[in-house]
Amino acid sequence: MQLRMTNQREMILRELKKSKGHLTADELYERVKKFMPRISLATVYRNLEILSDVNMIRKLEISGRQKRFDSELEDHDHIYCVECHRIENLEISKNQVELPVEDAHGYTITGRRLEVTGVCPRCQKKIAKTKKQ
Amino acid sequence: MQLRMTNQREMILRELKKSKGHLTADELYERVKKFMPRISLATVYRNLEILSDVNMIRKLEISGRQKRFDSELEDHDHIYCVECHRIENLEISKNQVELPVEDAHGYTITGRRLEVTGVCPRCQKKIAKTKKQ
DNA sequence: CTCCTTGTGATAATTGTTTTCAACAGTAAG
């Protein structure tokens, strides 16, 4: 059950790392296609799934939206703009969020996901403009 | 711009309250159909969206899964089982999660969503059994 | 009543993702 680093897999990983962002499968597909024109979107989805299964990348599942992928493995949360859906990293110190380590309803806790929502500076300006008129 | 309480709307709201749970649009559709056999799933989606827009219900967007709707308006978070996807309420006191009230990357913060994941007691037992064999 | 808005059910379309499958490539024996 060891992972073979195929060309496609490597390319996908490289492009994700290069971008430094939080890309969707199809954004990544567009980038990879530049170098591998015959690759299919299914292959991109497939490999993103595999890579996140083996913890080489992180899968971000922002509520009700398209999945995004992150090559940064360090523990961090995200903030996203409710207007334009931009996503940015958010450093939250561990002690800002303290959770019951176990035994909430008898659950064994495996993780937590914190999403902070807001309006990004750009969208604030945009909104301010529209209001003036 | 006031909300008219149509029969369908009322029925959907009543059934959601009655259930006390966290239902998906189609679970609710099945329930409402018992009383209104001609209602369509689109109407259920439409009205759930409208009802949550005017804050008569809450829309729960659990990562990577189908939206669920909650008739409880009080501020509370949720825990869900990564095995069976059961969702339960989680009371987290405000001071267990303290966030930058504003100015994370210049964002105006509008909210936060906290998801705690774990394995529910039922699934723990199930897993324990499978391991024995 | 007429005009205007809102809500409706049926259906089609769209979106994001997963599955299927035949062809292909890498590895390990025999």
Place this chain on the structure above:
DNA sequence: CTTACTGTTGAAAACAATTATCACAAGGAG
């Protein structure tokens, strides 16, 4: 080298959730 096995691929179809479209019905306002 042949054989068998395994994982991977691209293309296409299937899929589930959601949203858009449309023609019609119901409810006021004037």
